[in-house]
Amino acid sequence: MNRGERLHWWQTRWFVAFATFLAIVPLLWPDIPPLVDLPGHMGRYRVQLVYDQYPHLHQWYNFNWSLMGNLGVDLLVIPLSKVFGLELAVKLIVMAIPATTVAGLLMIAREVHGRIPASALFALPLAYAFPFHFGFVNFALSMGLALLGFGWWLRLARLGKFQFRSIVFLPISVLIWITHTFGWGVLGVLAFSAELIRQHDKHRGQDFVQSWVLPWFKAGIQCLSLAPPVLLMLAWRSGGHVTGQTADWFNWRAKMLWITQVFRDRWQLFDIASVGVLFLLLFKAIRDPNLQYSRNLGLSFLFLAAVYVLLPRIVFGSAYADMRLVPFLLAIGIIAIRPKPGLSMRGAATVAAIGMAFFGARMAATTWSFFLYDKSYDRELKALEHLPEGARLISFVGETCYNEWKMTRLQHVPALALERKLAYTNDQWSMPGAQLLTVRYDAAKRFAHDPSQIVTDVQCPREWWRPVPWALSRFPRDAFDYVWLLRPPEFPDKFLQGLVPVYTDDHSNSGLYRVDHSIPAPVIRPGELPLPKWERDLILNDGRQFNSNLPEPEASPSPMLP
Structure with missing residues (x-):
């Protein structure tokens, strides 16, 4: 697209601000975001804030600070809880996650295409995908930051500020890794694929080595500024206290299930139909002569798809590792779509209107769903009024x-x-x-x-x-x-x-x-x-009820796999 063309409503900064605000609407009402794992994390946040003040917590829990790639919200609640209290601090952080995700997707679309294509609006509801509903908040926060980081990576490349980019992304890569390892890994995949295309285009028309082999090496050199967390990763995972299995490779049934469940929330038919809308758009872009895929984001999509295929379901004892990637894989595929030169603006405006209606419908449904979940939380939490401290x-x-x-x-x-x-x-x-x-x-x-x-x-x-x-x-x-x-x-x-x-x-x-x-x-x-x-370890003839020699499970089996 020509950056000098007149901006249309879905390409303006006002629209980006509005879409970012719309992304937080479902979280405005609930006191506690109704995400499956989030209350469990909030219990841990409370312990970390008051562990030294209450001796009885020491009888029940060990809490030790250590550097690991899973600390995003854990660190943010420390200063914010002093200002807002823990529950409101957590709510504000969680509200920032879909906002950064939407802003990051739109920023990437603008940098890659020059203007935000109308079809990109279909990717925005993926800010409320199943991994977010499940409450993987450190992961989701790191992915939002990774999308914003990738958008900035592309912008600095467009402006030719490569040295500055190398310097500034040294600390950025570390911060995203500390938030959650997954976001750092995805940022690396996106940045490398973008650099690979840029280097290939730079040497296009030269011999095979210059245009196809050398770009891989040069792309790797450009991405060295994202490499420092590798050392942190090695130090973290080599610790003797670290446990957790890596298992369930190439579970094709589960991988197909995660794709159909990407919008899983409350209404199955609506959620599955929403996935169908995305796949209809992805396939239409292949067959429609008026649409095409960006080579930049198209390669990123293929790289992420390969990662999804190779990633096991359980990594270091943490379940649903591959499932977490699905919404971002689809989002990159959607924002890779753009109109070919010559498509009428009337057609683009129609696509934008449909995309906005899709985004609005998903946000309205999620808002109502969260309101209903909040009512169930309030009802159950009445019991705590009768529980002594x-x-x-x-x-x-x-x-x-x-x-x-x-x-x-x-x-x-x-x-x-x-x-x-x-x-x-x-x-x-x-x-x-x-x-x-x-x-x-x-x-x-x-x-x-x-x-x-x-x-x-x-x-x-x-x-x-x-x-x-x-x-x-x-x-x-x-x-x-x-x-x-x-x-x-x-x-x-x-x-x-x-x-x-x-x-x-x-x-x-x-x-x-x-x-x-x-x-x-x-x-x-x-x-x-x-x-x-x-x-099964009951031994009735000697009255024992428990056998402590039985191994404990390292990761909860999936409640979603039949």
Whole structure:
């Protein structure tokens, strides 16, 4: 596109500002962004802020600062919580994530095409893709920063400021890596592919070596300013305290599932149809003589697609590694599309209007969805009004084996008891080297950390979750004073034996109960219930309930894979 052409409404700075604001609208109402893992992270943030002030936290958790590629929000909440309080600070940071994602995509589109193409508007709803809904906030923040960083990388190249770019991206690469390793890796892939095209175009028409081989070497040299985090990565992963498996390679069924679920939120038909709109546009750009793909972003798309194919589902104990890349892979593919010279502005305006309608519809649906989730959070959190500060709390959150499209997003709400009441909660992750916080409350035994808070009505295949009767009868009652049930499945009343109601919800099975230590736990008779996975170590003839030699899972199995 000619940069001297008259700007149209979707190419103006006013539109970029409006689109960026529209991206934060779904998060304006909820007090706590209803993202699955976020409440669990908020519990950790509270511990890091007050760990030295409350000795009882030392009995339950280890918290040690260390340099790792997963600290974005953890660091930002320190200064912001002093000004706004922790909950509002977290909300403001989370609101910035879709805003930076939208701004980054539009910046990249402008730098690559000279003007924002009308079709780029279809990529903007991907700021609210499934990885964001899941609450991978450090990852999502790093990706937003990586998109902005890539836009600036392209701009500095267009202005010929290569030396300045090399200097300034040394600290930028480190900051993005500290936010989350994934964002730094994606920035490297995008920057290298862009440099490869630039170097190839620079030497086009020369011999094979000059135009096809040498550009790979020169692109690598230009990207050396992004390399310093490699040393940080080696230091982090070589630490003796670091654990976590890397597994589940080339799971094609899962990879196809992540693509169809890229917009997964509440309404399955609407979410899948939205994915269909994106693929319709991607295929139309191949066949339509009026559209074409940018070679720059087209190569970036191919590189990211190769990374997606090669990336396993679990990396260093962190699940859904490949799933996280899907929305950004699609977004780069969408913003790579541009009209060929000669397309009428009337046609472009129609595409822009449809793209804006698509963006607006997705934001409206997400806003209503988040409002409904916020109402469910408010309802469940009433129980905390009756919980004393510093309580030893065990929580059980209902889940099913059926992989419903709409998740309850309550899986880590128990951590808000830690965030608000400094109570012990059994839903924290405990993966040394992946999180700053690990669990040390030995008395909790096999109910110490995630996913011990998840309960079901039956034993789910290939899951670590317990049926609720087993959880209520087997948790070590001497280690806890309160039990918090959040929408558990139906179960016989006998399993509430020894639990005194403190607060109950009349419209669900949710409630807060005080443990009466003078009353024994209910007994499960032989054959009364199927033996769940985590109880296979019961040895009935000598009365032992737990075998500490059994290995703990390093990553929660996927609740989305059938």
